[in-house]
Amino acid sequence: MVSRVIPVDTFDLVIFGGTGDLARRKILPGLFRRFAAGQMPEAAQVIGAARSDMDVTEYRSMIRDALKEFSDKAEQGDDVIDGFLEHIDYAQVDAQGDDGWDALREKLRDGVVRAFYFSVAPFLFGDIAERLKTRGLSDDQSRIVVEKPFGRDLETARSLNRTLATFFDEGQIYRIDHYLGKETVQNLMAVRFGNILFEPLWNSQFIDHVQITVAETVGVGGRGSYYDKSGAMRDMVQNHLMQLLCLIAMEPPARFEPDAVRDEKLKVIRALEPVAPNEVVRGQYEGAEGENYVDHAEDPRSTTESFVAMKVQVANWRWQGTPFYLRTGKKLRSRVSEIVVRFREPPHSIFGKDAGGRANELAIRLQPDEGMDLRVTIKEPGPGGMRLVDVPLDMTFAEALGPDAEEVPDAYERLIMDVIRGNQTLFMRGDEVEAAWAWTDPIIANWEEAKVRPAKYDSGTSGPEASLELLHRDGRRWRDIRT
Structure with a gap:
């Protein structure tokens, strides 16, 4: 299936590894810049997913600190940050287990683009892809974003591609290279x-x-x-x-x-x-x-x-x-x-x-x-x-x-918005x-x-x-x- 490029009124973006370094330094600051520029839909929802035991208030506090450290847009003031944090939610999820998946599914909305960013170690890609599919979190218009490394040689790259293809069509897979x-x-x-x-x-x-x-x-x-x-x-x-x-x-x-x-x-x-x-x-x-x-x-x-x-x-x-x-x-x-x-x-x-x-x-x-x-x-x-x-x-x-x-x-904010729009031109x-x-x-x-x-x-x-x-x-x- 080739994913269609469709207008985006709103979206649900789930960031697996939402408490990790990449999420704090690049992904969330990139989204914040789009919000500050007025380019994030009013009803958009961003859900951090990780094993850390915290509630949404604690997660938002962590994101606030990350924005002040890593985003030049944070100088616009606490009001802008507060507005962005209203779009942020959190789910405690075990990527290799059963805990948290039902609660995460309940946070997702019908009729909107669902994107899942795998900001985790590559050995977790298959586990997350399988649970997204078998537990009903993804649909035909869902997209997954995977970070490098895409394997460490031809054999492991083929294995990873086969694993992802078991649960998602090629038109739904976005292999991101920020360059x-x-x-x-x-x-x-x-x-x-x-x-x-x-x-x-x-x-x-x-x-x-x-x-x-x-x-x-x-x-x-x-x-x-x-x-x-x-x-x-x-x-x-x-x-x-x-x-x-x-x-x-x-x-x-x-x-x-x-x-x-x-x-x-x-x-x-x-x-x-x-x-x-x-x-x-x-x-x-x-x-x-x-x-x-x-x-x-x-x-x-x-x-x-x-x-x-x-x-x-x-x-x-x-x-x-x-x-x-x-x-x-x-x-x-x-x-x-x-x-x-x-x-x-x-x-x-x-x-x-x-x-x-x-x-x-x-x-x-x-x-x-x-x-x-x-x-x-x-x-x-x-x-x-x-x-x-x-x-x-x-x-x-x-x-x-x-x-x-x-x-x-x-680069990250541009590519994330391309994922939401369904445009794979800049992805491998x-x-x-x-x-x-x-x-x-x-x-x-x-x-x-x-x-x-x-x-x-x-x-x-x-x-x-x-x-x-x-x-x-x-x-x-x-x-x-x-x-």
Whole structure:
């Protein structure tokens, strides 16, 4: 069944794991921002569900504290928060047992959209999905939202997809990747497919290479136990970076509709060439005492990577000969998420060798300061001949759209409202997830079989030296992550 996109007069949203970190930091503050913007239906209901023994008054008090800590909209005052909290309810539920499910069902209303957000560990997905179905909490128009990780390899991803499919149709399952909710990511599609300027040039004839960087300044910190079982490849490359690559490389869909867009993304994943061992770099940060990766890992001899860089080829007519370079890591110099499209140099320079070669560059910034800039070549002002220099045509969204423009929504609040509206465009389909794991698994298996240890890199740098060499041997270089 394909879920219809229907007007939403109201909804019931149940957040399993409603007392957890994700709910407090992202989900509920995101909903609060929509409420403060006047975009939450007056009769909407949000129900936190968890094992914690508390009543609705205690739960609302917890949410009030979370909003004041994590939402910039909380400065609007207690009256606005009070209004939002009137929409909040709570149910004590045992996800793997029988307690609480009947009471939760009684809180749900007939004739409204029902959405269930699984903000819990993946091993609970099947238990919750089964109880929603067998205990009559879900109907044909209900939606479930599942957070990553969607398995840890192809086998477990297939198993999870089969489990969810036992109780819900694919059109009811929303696999959320918050990177796809970012304003700049969606603007990427608008830039590509809404402007004649770029799409004719969007191929290997005119693009030299593409760089995708997601760099973080923080380490694994308190997530060491989880991260040590995952690593950068599973935690970031297989999902976030893969999705960004797909949006850059995909063919124009026939329509801007969920399955049309996801069909084209799937074609990209299936066209990815296997990555040779010498085209991928693993790294693990180190620094002062207490700042080494292994200080937070379960095993002090851990070989889990906190950094990955790789050269990826898309084997189709559009991209043959144009490599995609991906990198992501923790404890790097700057917090930067960006996509850089480097165009080829003009085939012939009329200005002579002293003018210098130049290539246009489109940089799409996902964070911080969402926006994009296009570097073009002009003559350097002043006498002394034809000296060329690059200058940026910058569009930072907050500046370009002005103070009267609608505030750019957070990724989570946008995606949650898409769930309510029944729009799956920015969510991953089950076959996408499996195809991504089918490509990723051999890379991880090669590391494990060869017992490849990650290269050490100093905290606050741009990563291992080998990641620089990955581009240098192709006559290219990474864009500086400090820019």
